[in-house]
Amino acid sequence: MNIISTGQPTYWPTDKDKIPDIVDFCIFKGIANTNISCSSCWDLSSDHSPILVEITAEIRETTRRCTLHNKRTNWPLFRALTDEAFSVPIAxxxxxxxxxxxxxxxxxxxxxxxxSTPINQHKLTEQHIPTNILQKISEKRALRKLWQQNRCPETKKRLNHKIKELKRILNNDRNVGSKRTSRVLIPPLLPTIHSGKQQRK
Structure with a gap:
């Protein structure tokens, strides 16, 4: 489970000796963080300001947080630049x-x-899902929707069978991908050619 909130107080006590507190947040599961957002609602006039949680089908674009440094910062260059800047006398x-x-x-x-800090370029990795796996996922979703509607034991049996079949296909696909990667990373062993006669020990 994940939690999302605005990070701002949502309870504003009338007593001045008390500090505002966060009492509103949202707990969600099975939703990508890029498809959900949270904002404060300031329309009410009470001591409580609710939050608005928006779920969209499209990926939500987030602005990159501005940072001064990262793990690739050139600290000797930073030191040289600051020494040069601070060498100027100021009255x-x-x-x-x-x-x-x-x-x-x-x-x-x-x-x-x-x-002195280069910008990290985030490369998007393209994931190719085979057509047969996409077809099995669609069939599983259709059976799940049907079972939620009729609660039939036969439908539940078919759904469990489809889930096991999909897991088996995914495991086989991962194994094939791992073997393909190992062939690329590890070259085949070449036969050793011995020159001359073997010496007796």
Whole structure:
């Protein structure tokens, strides 16, 4: 099971000594995280703000979180860039100078981190599912839907048989894929050619 929430408080107590708390969340299962989203509803005027959970058939596009570094960050380059940026003398005489210095420090660190961190390119892997497996999955789904409607023991028996058949086909397909991968990674052994006569021990 998975849990989704807005991460924002949903209960706003009238007592000022109490802090807002999260009392609304959604528990789901069997739904991909890319097909479900959650948002807060601010239309009500009570001390409770509900959440809106939206499930879509299409994959939901999410914005990539902005980060300063990752595992491929070039830290020596980051150190060199920050040393060069902080070597510039800055006067701290007035309040405006302090604000400018803080802004310069922040932008210098961000610029050095972004220039020394390459962007991770996420490659989409294409998964090819054989036609016979897709056909078996469709048959299993149809039997499951039929059994949910009539609750017939004969339909349940056919559904169990179809599930076992699908598992057997999937296991065979995985084994074939593993053998194919091992043939590519491990080259066949070449016969050893001995030159000359074997020496007696």
């Amino acid at each position: 701290l005489q007035t309040k405006g100078d302090i604000v400018d210095a803080v802004e310069y420090f922040t932008t210098s660190v961000q610029s050095a981190a972004w220039n």
